């Protein structure tokens with residue numbers, strides 16, 4: 001029976017690219033997104049109706065998440081999870097409202113926690129699995145405008161490490177990917193032309209990444225044969241951003 005990966009945020013950007021690539025690798029994919037239209041469009045574009053199931057829900061809705069993860073098993077045993085759903089904002093520390101801070105932490109951190117915790121039972125029953133959480137370089141550096149978003153991604157890094165330690169005995173590996181700037185809908189909203197110039201001056205490879213470059217890294221981290229001894233790791237896929245200090249002008 002083919003194994004199933006649950007992907008949150010599958011209606012757009014990195015989540016969609018992960019769905020596309022993992023289907024081509026032989027996985028069945030449970031697609032989660034709160035945007036019904038994006039989800040329907042994504043499922044149509046993926047073109048594997050037998051190997052996909054859509055779930056329109058908000059990752060902060062615990063009951064809906066539990067129900068969806070239980071139903072995802074109809075495709076095949078749940079052996080993988082990619083937590084890609086998130087929201088962002090480009091706001092200075094002083095301009096960040098408490099409401100905005102709470103909402104970003106709720107979706108990005110608590111949502112990831114809710115989905116991952118729901119997936120643990122089915123993965124354990126299936127003999128193990130792998131989880132990939134989308135962090136960010138903004139969770140590892142003090143990037144301008146990233147008070148709430150950066151804090152949420154820093155939390156993802158630590159939560160990934162704790163999960164890796166606690167779930168190793170259940171044969172569940174947990175890793176994070178820290179993307180640099182990737183051309184997606186989120187970035188089109190968050191990056192002004194000035195911000196783009198700023199990023200380009202800091203990324204040694206002098207370009208934005210593509211969603212499929214993150215999808216391939218996620219597929220590696222899900223694949224027991226290729227990364228069976230990798231857990232608790234934060235993989236930067238960032239064109240060298242985190243390695244950088246002074247760059248050639």
Ligand SMILES: NC(=O)c1ccc[n+]([C@@H]2O[C@H](COP(=O)([O-])OP(=O)(O)OC[C@H]3O[C@@H](n4cnc5c(N)ncnc54)[C@H](O)[C@@H]3O)[C@@H](O)[C@H]2O)c1
Nearest residue numbers: 009011012013014034058059085086134136181182184186
């Ligand atoms: N694009 C980048 O440059 C970049 C860089 C670093 C990290 N990331 C991370 O990668 C992940 C994917 O980002 P992206 O650029 O593809 O974003 P995106 O905005 O293109 O896609 C995110 C998807 O998540 C869904 N979503 C948002 N909130 C949700 C919720 N509460 N419940 C269910 N679905 C929800 C949205 O509807 C959307 O379809 C995020 O975790 C993001 O923080 C992205």
